[in-house]
Amino acid sequence: MKKTIFLAIxxxxxxxxxxIPAAAWxxxxxxxxxxxxxxxxxxxxxxxxxxxxxxxxxxxxxxxxNNAEIDKVKAVYISSRWELIGNNQFARLNDGSGWExxxxxxxxxxxxxxxxxxxxxxxxxxxxxxVDWGYYILGTTHYDYFEFAGGWSxxxxxxxxxxxxxxxxGQGWGVVEDWSTFYNYEAYRVEGGSHIWDNNGLVxxxxxx
Amino acid sequence: xxGKIIAVVMIGVLALTIFGFSQSTQSxxxxxxxxxxxxxxxxxxxxxxxxxxxxxxSNEEAKxxxxxxxxxxxxxxxxxxxxVIGKIGVMHTSExxxxxxxxxxxxxxxxxxxxxxxxxxxxSEQNGSSPSSNEVTLHYALPVQTLGILVDxxxxxxxxxxxxxxxxxx
Numbered sequence: 001m002k003k004t005i006f007l008a009i010x011x012x013x014x015x016x017x018x019x020i021p022a023a024a025w026x027x028x029x030x031x032x033x034x035x036x037x038x039x040x041x042x043x044x045x046x047x048x049x050x051x052x053x054x055x056x057x058x059x060x061x062x063x064x065x066n067n068a069e070i071d072k073v074k075a076v077y078i079s080s081r082w083e084l085i086g087n088n089q090f091a092r093l094n095d096g097s098g099w100e101x102x103x104x105x106x107x108x109x110x111x112x113x114x115x116x117x118x119x120x121x122x123x124x125x126x127x128x129x130x131v132d133w134g135y136y137i138l139g140t141t142h143y144d145y146f147e148f149a150g151g152w153s154x155x156x157x158x159x160x161x162x163x164x165x166x167x168x169x170g171q172g173w174g175v176v177e178d179w180s181t182f183y184n185y186e187a188y189r190v191e192g193g194s195h196i197w198d199n200n201g202l203v204x205x206x207x208x209x
Numbered sequence: 210x211x212g213k214i215i216a217v218v219m220i221g222v223l224a225l226t227i228f229g230f231s232q233s234t235q236s237x238x239x240x241x242x243x244x245x246x247x248x249x250x251x252x253x254x255x256x257x258x259x260x261x262x263x264x265x266x267s268n269e270e271a272k273x274x275x276x277x278x279x280x281x282x283x284x285x286x287x288x289x290x291x292x293v294i295g296k297i298g299v300m301h302t303s304e305x306x307x308x309x310x311x312x313x314x315x316x317x318x319x320x321x322x323x324x325x326x327x328x329x330x331x332x333s334e335q336n337g338s339s340p341s342s343n344e345v346t347l348h349y350a351l352p353v354q355t356l357g358i359l360v361d362x363x364x365x366x367x368x369x370x371x372x373x374x375x376x377x378x379x
Binding site for chain 1: 244245246247248249250259260262264296297298299300301302303305311327328357359368369371373374377
């Protein structure tokens, strides 16, 4: 019975999804952060057209550090029943040798209500490096509700907690939740009816062995 | 007797040694899992200066709660359940025009609720305007811990009732 209901929901969702354009949203605390020779923006972006606060998607909430690499981290989430799916968003990064864009679809949990995490590092290496953080990547998190039916997305803070829990339980990685400010606090607010901002501005650090 | 005293002292010394070692190990581990913090610098160019996001006044917050709790559909969903009012925030367009309020009603536990739950909204909302009545719904039962309510303050009506499971939005 439950499967039938969700199948019906999925079909309806697909039928109404075609009218939904990708949208950009308005960050209230877009900043560039630096660590050693590296720089990065503290939100991801909807397109590579600009780094304006009107072109953002979600705040950066996750730092995987020490020995992190995109595929390595995703593999852990996939082994915890997350899947490789989603539409691309973009991060603006500088690993000490110039600014570049990276895109990622991310990994998400199953279901019409799901937790979605996008992971970013320059595409040529899938990781960044400095002596303080070692090999590291950055992540944004949010929940999606009926997204293919024009539902709503958001709650970065709660999704960050679920991503941390998976890192901790999946591989026993050391997680320091809400470790440090990334200067991207977002009070609870709803933009355009469907983009829900909510972030305490503190990123979680996951130590990847 | 003397032997017993020596044994107690030795156990004490051993316990202190283990405790000290444990503290030392913990501090070593703590340093391993605490990276150096980044610093914020000026954005690349001036266009990244951040906007002023609209906010709700305390009167608007109170009005939003009143409108929500007086809505017949919300009343029906709350009947017989313990709840508290959770987060309250502004609802606005991408042009930063205030269009209403959003609030959470948090239950004491998850409830299985059968209702015409929304699947989403049509294009007008996605483009940044206010949510309208063109809501797509499906009647089914869902475990709900929190209700997300969108309120049109100007016209005094509830625009949407959204279900959230687990601890999302609490």
